[in-house]
Amino acid sequence: MEKRLFTMPVGKFPFMRYKVINECLTNKRKPYPSIKDIQQALADYDIHVEKRAIEGDMETMRYDKRLGYFSPIQYSHKHRGYYYTDPDYTLDKLPLSSEEIEAFEVIVESFKRFRGAEILKQVEGMFDKLDKVIMQQLKTKRSRVSYPVVDFEKVPYSKGVEHFDKLYQAIIKQQPLHILYKKFDNDKVSEHIFHPYLLKEYKFRWYLLGYSEKRRGKLILALDRIESISNVKMAFKPYKGNDVQKYFDHTIGITINNTGVKEIRLWFSPLQGNYIKTQHLHATQKIVSDTDEGIVVTLQLIPNYELLQMLLSFGAQVKVLEPESLRNELKEMLKENLELYR
Structure with a gap:
């Protein structure tokens, strides 16, 4: 067996131990394995257990109704080892429950x-x-139902997914990139020497967080606006910060601005409040009050365009209480929206 480079926690992954025991008992080249043989086979996977633990595993394989293995394991005094009384038995052939x-x-x-x-x-x-x-x-x-009974949200076509593999490999290999990028609102193609850190998905679209030599700072690029990618021979600039995966912890979406994290205080109507209570808007959501007139929640977020979009989707069922700057932005967007219907 190939030597594993990690140590398997003994208390976890019992199915791994059952699998190794099964391999020993079905090994035609070395029949009737002893406890020491099984211990050595487990050790090859860096699973180190005592004799009593192996005996307990075999008892579980024999009699545990929840597993349903009912393995026909017996001890041969003549050969001083264990075997399956049914020579055709193996865990690999067991049907799924x-x-x-x-x-x-x-x-x-x-x-x-x-x-x-x-x-x-x-x-x-x-x-x-x-x-x-x-x-x-x-x-x-089962033959009563002939269709999947769980219907997930269907993923529409998203341009840029063809870049996913190259960007993923660049991140794990810390490979700087030369990226040609074209915004939706500008026909001019911009060039970036880019140090990629993280791939981020939002509403079925993919984005790339990294350091841009051109901007001299962190930048987020949409994969569907990337024209081309090529490798650059230069030293990689690692992410400066505690944890790159926490970069988006206080945002809705992917836009990060300089306002910093604010406490967002929102009122929701009683009906909409019932939905908000059962499916939070964000991990930082806290309910401040819950009455017959509605609920008030707080969120610790960086105000951005995606947050405004989300709030607009609730229509008259939500009101921004704080901060004042977010209230005013939402008012202006509502006014512009009404102008379209004049």
Whole structure:
């Protein structure tokens, strides 16, 4: 067995231990493995356990109804080792339970939403196989429903996903890039020597956070506006900060401005408030008051265009209480909106 480079926590991943025990018991070249043989096989995966733990695992494989293995494991005094009384038995041939099939159905269906990027091609193959296995098992396990009972949001076409793989590889390899970029509101193509840090998805569109030599600071580029990407031979500038994954922690969307984090105080009508209570607008949401006249919540956010868009979507069911600057921005946008209907 290939030597693993990490240590497997003993208390976790019991199925890994069952898998190794099964490999030992089905090894035709070395039949009747002893406890020491199984211990050595587990050690090859950096799983180090005592004799009692292995005996407990085999008892679980034999009798645990929740697992449903019912492995026919016996000890041979003649050969001083363990074996399957059914020579054709193996965990690899066990059918999935109804619960396992249902769980895999949800996983596979959810995964289908993110197809298209080259970096996911290898995993797609695995999920295609799972999909086929599930469909075969469904024919025997369940026949009343012939369609997926979970309907996920369908992902529309999004230009720029073809850049995902190259950008992903550049991030993990810390490879600076030369990027040609064209904004929607400007026909002129701009050039950036770019140090990529993070890929960010928002409303089915992909964005790239990194450092731009041209701007001399952090910049967010939309993948659908990237014209071309090529590698640059130069030293990579690492991200300056504690955790790049926290960069968007206080935003709705991807726009970061210089205003800093503000406490946003919002009033929602009683009806809309019921939805807001069951599905928060943001991780920082807190309910300040909840009465028959509506609810008041606070959010710790950087005010930006995406936040305004979200607030506009609630129409007359929301009112900005604080800060005053956000109230005024929303008022102006509502006035401009009304002008379209005059």
